[in-house]
Amino acid sequence: MxxxxxxxxxxxxxxxxxDNAATTPLSNKALTAMQPFLTSAYGNPSALYSLGRQAxxxxxxxxxxxxxxxxxxxxxxxxxxxGTESDNWAIKGMAREQAKKGRKHIIxxxxxxxxxxxxxxxxxxxxxxxxxxxxxxxxxVRPDELEAAITPETALVSILYANNELxxxxxxxxxxxxxxxxxxxxxxxxxxxxxxxxxxVHQQKIDMLSFSAHKFGGPKGTGxxxxxxxxxPEIFMxxxxxxxxxxxxxxxxxxxxxxxxxxxxxxxxLLKNIARVKALRNRLExxxxxxxxxxxxxxxxxxxxxxxxxRFDGIDGEALLxxxxxxxxxASSGSACAAGSTDPSHVLLAIGLSNEQARSSIRFSLDIxxxxxxxxxxxxxxxxxxxxxxxxxxxxxxxxxx
Numbered sequence: 001m002x003x004x005x006x007x008x009x010x011x012x013x014x015x016x017x018x019d020n021a022a023t024t025p026l027s028n029k030a031l032t033a034m035q036p037f038l039t040s041a042y043g044n045p046s047a048l049y050s051l052g053r054q055a056x057x058x059x060x061x062x063x064x065x066x067x068x069x070x071x072x073x074x075x076x077x078x079x080x081x082x083g084t085e086s087d088n089w090a091i092k093g094m095a096r097e098q099a100k101k102g103r104k105h106i107i108x109x110x111x112x113x114x115x116x117x118x119x120x121x122x123x124x125x126x127x128x129x130x131x132x133x134x135x136x137x138x139x140x141v142r143p144d145e146l147e148a149a150i151t152p153e154t155a156l157v158s159i160l161y162a163n164n165e166l167x168x169x170x171x172x173x174x175x176x177x178x179x180x181x182x183x184x185x186x187x188x189x190x191x192x193x194x195x196x197x198x199x200x201v202h203q204q205k206i207d208m209l210s211f212s213a214h215k216f217g218g219p220k221g222t223g224x225x226x227x228x229x230x231x232x233p234e235i236f237m238x239x240x241x242x243x244x245x246x247x248x249x250x251x252x253x254x255x256x257x258x259x260x261x262x263x264x265x266x267x268x269x270l271l272k273n274i275a276r277v278k279a280l281r282n283r284l285e286x287x288x289x290x291x292x293x294x295x296x297x298x299x300x301x302x303x304x305x306x307x308x309x310x311r312f313d314g315i316d317g318e319a320l321l322x323x324x325x326x327x328x329x330x331a332s333s334g335s336a337c338a339a340g341s342t343d344p345s346h347v348l349l350a351i352g353l354s355n356e357q358a359r360s361s362i363r364f365s366l367d368i369x370x371x372x373x374x375x376x377x378x379x380x381x382x383x384x385x386x387x388x389x390x391x392x393x394x395x396x397x398x399x400x401x402x
Contacts, residue, residue, distance in 0.1 A: 015328035016374045020306060021164055021192060021365035022332055026258070027217035033261035034219065037254035045251050046242065055253045062260035069267045070209070070226060071200030078225045078243045079256050083191040083212035084115040085236075086225035089247070090187045090208040091119045091158055093233030095128060098155030098185070105153040109133045109141050111350040112160050116189050120158070128155075135350045138300030139168030147178045154184050161190035161209075162197070165347040165363055166299035167307020169197065176205035185231060191215055191223075195266040196274070196304055201226055208233070213259035216266050217368075222255030273368050278305040280375050281366050285310075287379040292386055298348060298361060306366035311353070315360050315389050323385045329378065332363050 017025070037058065043051030045059050060074070067074040080086045095106060108120050110132045120130045131149045133141050141159060150157075157179050162169045172188055179186035187208040193199060194209075195216025201209055208231065212223040227233065239248020266273065285308050289295055294313035312320065317333045324331060333345070344358035353361070364378075 015330060016370075016378060017330045018364045018366055018370065018374075018378070019330050019332045020367035020370075021167075021215075021363065023214045023220065024217050024367055025369060026214075026219060027262050027265060029265045030213075030218050030258040030262040034254040034258040037257055041253075045253055046240070055251075058257050059251050059253055062256045065260040065264050066224065069263050070194070071202050072226050073229060075244065076201075076226055076229055078227060078247055079251055080223045080225055080247065081221055081252070082223040083189065083210050083215075084223075086210035086212070086223050087113075087115040087158075087187075087189050088119050089225055089236035090210060090227070090233060091116065091156065092123065093236050094156045094185050094187065094208070094231070095123055096234040097232060099128070103153050103155035104128045105151055105155055106130045107133065107146065107149050107154060107157045109135060109159055111135045111139075111163060111165075111347040112158070113164055113189055113191070115191075116158055116160065117346075129153075133159075137352050138302075139163060139166040139298070139351050140300060140302070141170055141175070143171055143174040143178050146175055147182075150178075150182050150184065154182070156185050156187060158187040158189065161188045161193040161199075162304050162307075163299075163347060164192050165345060166309050166351070167192070167303035167365070168299045169193070169302050169304065172206065173204045176207070179207070180205050192304060195263055195270075196306070198270060201228070207231055213255065213262060216262055218259040218262035219255045222252055222259045224259070269368075274305045277366050277368060277370070280370055280372065281306055281308050281364075283372075284308060284364065284366070284375050284378055287375075288382060291379070291383045295386075298351065298353065304365075306370075308364045308366070309348075309361060310364070311357050311361040312386055313357065313360055315386060317360050317362050319389055320362060320385060323389065324382065327381050327385065329381060332365075333359075333361065 041054050043055040045052060045055040063074045063077050067077050104127060106120055106123060106128055108116055124130055133145055133149060135141060159170055159175050161172055176186045185207045188206055190209045191212045192215060194211035207228045209226040214220040235246055237247050237249060242248055242251060285297060288310060296311050298309045298311060321331060321333055344355045348358035348361055
């Protein structure tokens with residue numbers, strides 16, 4: 001890589017992590033809160049003796065804290081192992097419950113996370129029908145198109161809160177209001193949104209909401225599902241009487257406590273974090289768009305503060321990622337859950353990009369630990385990496401000559 005006059009100089013001692021949509025570093029507050037429950041306070045929260053009661057108290061305090069952050073009641077928060085489990089429980093559980101009333105039609109969107117898309121596809125194998133709403137070039141679904149898709153057989157609607165690749169924030173309250181008007185349960189996969197946007201589930205008329213701790217500074221392997229009081233999706237995991245007898249299995253006490261600590265920390269500084277991360281992202285976006293010919297942003301303006309999805313026309317995205325990795329920059333070409341797939345992103349295809357454009361796209365996702373100094377380094381290294389690739393890709397000569 002070119003290093004003329006220090007530009008693009010490698011600094012592998014200080015790598016730059018800009019794949020926070022995949023996972024985030026564990027916060028110090030979360031780690032500190034978890035440590036006792038990984039060592040001395042190891043009791044089973046279902047046990048009656050004092051060590052167990054200590055664990056039970058910690059779980060319930062975490063439930064109270066999380067409910068407060070989301071504008072829910074504590075009894076509406078159910079702990080799970082991850083966002084994917086939460087999505088499966090919400091969609092399969094509610095679909096099966098509604099099927100008892102003869103309702104076997106599901107509505108979702110064409111650019112959901114695989115945790116939702118594959119769950120809906122699985123239900124189709126069991127006699128359910130599904131409508132996948134189109135996504136427009138701005139990366140948005142339309143509430144009027146949702147309402148037009150509703151039938152007397154519609155059992156459930158699931159629309160993601162914010163897309164994991166584009167960051168586009170969907171009109172959740174409007175979609176939820178449409179569903180409430182028609183008496184249809186509304187679920188949203190908010191894995192990318194919780195801890196990054198202000199969310200008040202009761203005010204927004206959300207019936208079910210999935211989220212995962214590791215997307216906002218909590219530990220991996222811990223998630224939760226909000227279920228509005230009065231809704232009863234079919235039990236997803238049989239076993240013991242944990243989680244109000246709705247989800248069997250010993251609670252991950254340390255993970256639950258860490259998730260609550262991380263979300264509380266994010267909630268306290270939410271507006272400040274949003275402004276700071278958005279400013280960093282805008283600096284990176286404007287700098288790259290102005291310095292790299294053939295560089296374009298995908299998706300609309302209403303998006304998560306740290307998300308930036310760029311395509312570099314004529315450049316192979318995977319090759320660019322490998323070159324950036326060598327320079328100590330960690331980004332991605334799409335969903336971490338689709339890693340290893342050779343297919344172009346279904347999200348980018350859904351908004352109208354061609355296969356070649358989708359394969360030339362890179363997602364940069366910033367978060368609170370990123371700094372201005374890192375952004376300036378990115379603005380040196382990324383254009384240099386693109387120019388280097390152009391020398392080896394003849395169809396990119398027009399970029400290299402600029």
